[in-house]
Amino acid sequence: MLVLEGDWRGRDGLVPTAQASAIARAVGDMRQVRIDALALGNWDSLLITVLWQLRTRLLADGRTLDEAGLPPPMHRLLALAANEAAAFAPRPRRWNPLAALGGATLSALAAIGAVTELLGSLLGSLLGGLWGGLWGGLLPRGRRPGARMQNGDLLDAVQRAGPSALPIVGVVNLLMGAILAFIGAAQLRRFGAQSFVSELVGLSLVSELAAVMTAIVLAGRTGGANAARLATMQGNEEIDALRVLGISERVTLVLPMTLSLVLTMPLLYLYACLIGMVGGGLVAVGMLGIPPVAFASALVRVVPLSQFAFGAVKSAAFALLIGLVSCHIGLGAGRSAAAVGEAATRAVVAGIVGIIAVDAVFAVLADALGL
Amino acid sequence: MSDAVKIEANGLTLGYGGVTVQRNVSLRIRTGSIFALMGGSGSGKSTVLKGLVGLLRPEAGTVRVDGEAYWPGTSAQRTALNRRFGVLFQSGALWSSLTVAQNVALPLRLFTRRRAAAIADLVRFKLALVGMEDAADRMPSELSGGMRKRAGIARALALDPDVLFFDEPSAGLDPVTSRRLDDLILELREGLGTTIVLVSHELPSLFAIADDGAFLDGDTRTVIATGAPSALRDGSTDPTVRAFMHRERIDADGRAG
Ligand SMILES: Nc1ncnc2c1ncn2[C@@H]1O[C@H](COP(=O)(O)OP(=O)(O)OP(=O)(O)O)[C@@H](O)[C@H]1O
Ligand SMILES: [Mg+2]
Numbered sequence: 001m002l003v004l005e006g007d008w009r010g011r012d013g014l015v016p017t018a019q020a021s022a023i024a025r026a027v028g029d030m031r032q033v034r035i036d037a038l039a040l041g042n043w044d045s046l047l048i049t050v051l052w053q054l055r056t057r058l059l060a061d062g063r064t065l066d067e068a069g070l071p072p073p074m075h076r077l078l079a080l081a082a083n084e085a086a087a088f089a090p091r092p093r094r095w096n097p098l099a100a101l102g103g104a105t106l107s108a109l110a111a112i113g114a115v116t117e118l119l120g121s122l123l124g125s126l127l128g129g130l131w132g133g134l135w136g137g138l139l140p141r142g143r144r145p146g147a148r149m150q151n152g153d154l155l156d157a158v159q160r161a162g163p164s165a166l167p168i169v170g171v172v173n174l175l176m177g178a179i180l181a182f183i184g185a186a187q188l189r190r191f192g193a194q195s196f197v198s199e200l201v202g203l204s205l206v207s208e209l210a211a212v213m214t215a216i217v218l219a220g221r222t223g224g225a226n227a228a229r230l231a232t233m234q235g236n237e238e239i240d241a242l243r244v245l246g247i248s249e250r251v252t253l254v255l256p257m258t259l260s261l262v263l264t265m266p267l268l269y270l271y272a273c274l275i276g277m278v279g280g281g282l283v284a285v286g287m288l289g290i291p292p293v294a295f296a297s298a299l300v301r302v303v304p305l306s307q308f309a310f311g312a313v314k315s316a317a318f319a320l321l322i323g324l325v326s327c328h329i330g331l332g333a334g335r336s337a338a339a340v341g342e343a344a345t346r347a348v349v350a351g352i353v354g355i356i357a358v359d360a361v362f363a364v365l366a367d368a369l370g371l
Numbered sequence: 372m373s374d375a376v377k378i379e380a381n382g383l384t385l386g387y388g389g390v391t392v393q394r395n396v397s398l399r400i401r402t403g404s405i406f407a408l409m410g411g412s413g414s415g416k417s418t419v420l421k422g423l424v425g426l427l428r429p430e431a432g433t434v435r436v437d438g439e440a441y442w443p444g445t446s447a448q449r450t451a452l453n454r455r456f457g458v459l460f461q462s463g464a465l466w467s468s469l470t471v472a473q474n475v476a477l478p479l480r481l482f483t484r485r486r487a488a489a490i491a492d493l494v495r496f497k498l499a500l501v502g503m504e505d506a507a508d509r510m511p512s513e514l515s516g517g518m519r520k521r522a523g524i525a526r527a528l529a530l531d532p533d534v535l536f537f538d539e540p541s542a543g544l545d546p547v548t549s550r551r552l553d554d555l556i557l558e559l560r561e562g563l564g565t566t567i568v569l570v571s572h573e574l575p576s577l578f579a580i581a582d583d584g585a586f587l588d589g590d591t592r593t594v595i596a597t598g599a600p601s602a603l604r605d606g607s608t609d610p611t612v613r614a615f616m617h618r619e620r621i622d623a624d625g626r627a628g
């Protein structure tokens with residue numbers, strides 16, 4: 001017999017948590033627990049929850065809870081809740097550092113493999129697209145391959161990746177050049193070598209900073225946006241709707257997103273170099289009193305054109321990396337709003353880490369090529 | 372309705388990442404029939420639908436479309452089979468960067484060689500069928516839930532498919548619109564011979580239009596009854612099916628009451 005008396009309202013903090021286990025202990029090994037609720041005052045769903053848990057515990061031992069003594073509304077609400085609590089028990093999860101390390105390594109390798117595969121299929125469809133474009137006019141009516149990239153998609157993506165990034169890339173690199181000139185000049189002045197400030201600004205921008213800063217800005221802007229867009233489409237079943245029609249999301253979404261980055265990034269890099277030099281020049285001319293002509297002519301003298309070419313190629317590699325990684329993460333995201341945010345964050349982080357890693361590879365390469 | 376079988380599934384086991392949702396599902400969907408997939412919420416109706424249209428690769432079993440095995444073929448063959456399908460997803464799944472009209476037009480633009488003006492006319496007609504011609508130029512984010520469903524139906528109709536898969540087409544629609552949708556489904560079947568696979572909870576509409584079906588059970592994770600919904604209502608002895616068809620609750624001991 002279980003006697004309920006007085007008010008049992010969670011709202012007033014009157015029902016202590018973990019009450020069910022206390023009651024379960026108190027009823028001991030009674031085979032059938034009857035409830036007497038004659039003196040029960042106010043109650044709400046918290047009391048029902050306690051009774052529901054109690055009933056689940058009792059049923060699990062093959063015992064029963066006789067609810068006939070409860071007020072009828074409570075009885076009916078309790079009857080609505082089936083005893084399936086066991087089915088929702090959280091899976092026991094223990095954190096094992098070794099297993100976590102192994103898992104992370106495996107999934108990183110798998111991700112690299114998947115991104116490479118994505119690259120392969122993009123190249124395949126790009127070549128197929130060019131081929132199809134060449135021959136498309138000759139094919140009979142209705143035989144035209146349907147799921148080709150639409151030129152409009154590419155233009156949209158180029159617009160999103162390129163021109164709209166001009167202001168932020170400009171600001172970042174302008175400040176970058178100015179800071180370089182400023183800090184460099186302070187050091188060079190100690191040796192009376194202030195006039196070398198243009199060499200410093202020019203070389204470091206063209207060979208490293210302009211490419212890396214621009215890529216990081218685009219990893220944050222475009223990479224994050226791509227991943228979020230694809231993850232949202234995944235959650236809305238939009239990608240399923242494409243697949244059902246036999247339209248490959250790789251051709252219609254991933255290809256334009258990646259190709260637009262690869263096409264625009266080298267241009268953005270050249271623009272970034274220019275703006276960075278302007279920033280350096282402003283500081284050099286305005287604060288260090290170097291004549292503008294001297295600054296400019298030193299720049300032209302010191303930075304070889306091959307450096308620009310190398311930087312442009314490097315930017316294209318960064319762009320490829322950002323495009324592929326962000327699309328891979330976006331397409332693999334879960335189907336919820338939280339997954340969208342997570343995918344965007346992961347795309348930005350993976351993009352930045354990848355840029356630094358690729359940059360290291362290019363540094364070794366430049367050394368080997370003697371650039 | 373003929374005796375030819377449009378889609379045949381044999382011993383399908385479907386699930387996500389190792390978690391089985393439905394096992395050993397066998398269905399025979401006859402050409403020109405209106406086939407209802409029934410079952411409680413979470414029982415796996417949408418999952419089976421995805422298995423039938425080739426979005427979810429079965430862990431076991433086969434799907435045949437017009438006698439042709441779906442999965443063993445090349446992806447080009449699968450795409451060709453898919454071209455005969457029109458699918459309305461449970462969430463509508465409109466492409467969010469396109470307007471309603473562009474959503475309906477995209478399959479036509481990609482897979483037919485009609486002129487832009489002809490496509491525009493077709494799109495207007497398909498939208499008019501579902502009463503959406505006024506919203507043609509809106510973006511999906513500016514639509515209500517029921518409007519999204521209707522736009523999704525118009526898109527599924529775009530290519531005049533042989534088989535239409537509708538996942539809860541009438542959820543979120545008012546009774547009048549929902550009735551009009553029933554008529555539309557019947558007319559499509561009568562006029563074009565379209566086969567229609569329907570996931571629906573709308574009992575009156577199921578009884579009125581569906582002439583075959585299967586009942587998926589979420590607890591045993593398999594098909595527990597097949598037949599027309601009205602026949603299941605009148606003849607089924609299974610307590611779960613009876614309860615569903617009569618809108619009743621089931622007691623713990625399995626008695627409908
Ligand atoms: N993408 C997914 N990943 C993992 N599990 C899923 C996924 N989609 C559905 N499920 C699970 O599969 C089961 C069946 O889901 P499904 O969507 O097929 O149900 P349903 O019968 O369509 O239900 P409803 O009538 O509510 O739409 C559910 O238990 C659900 O949790
Ligand atoms: Mg569903």
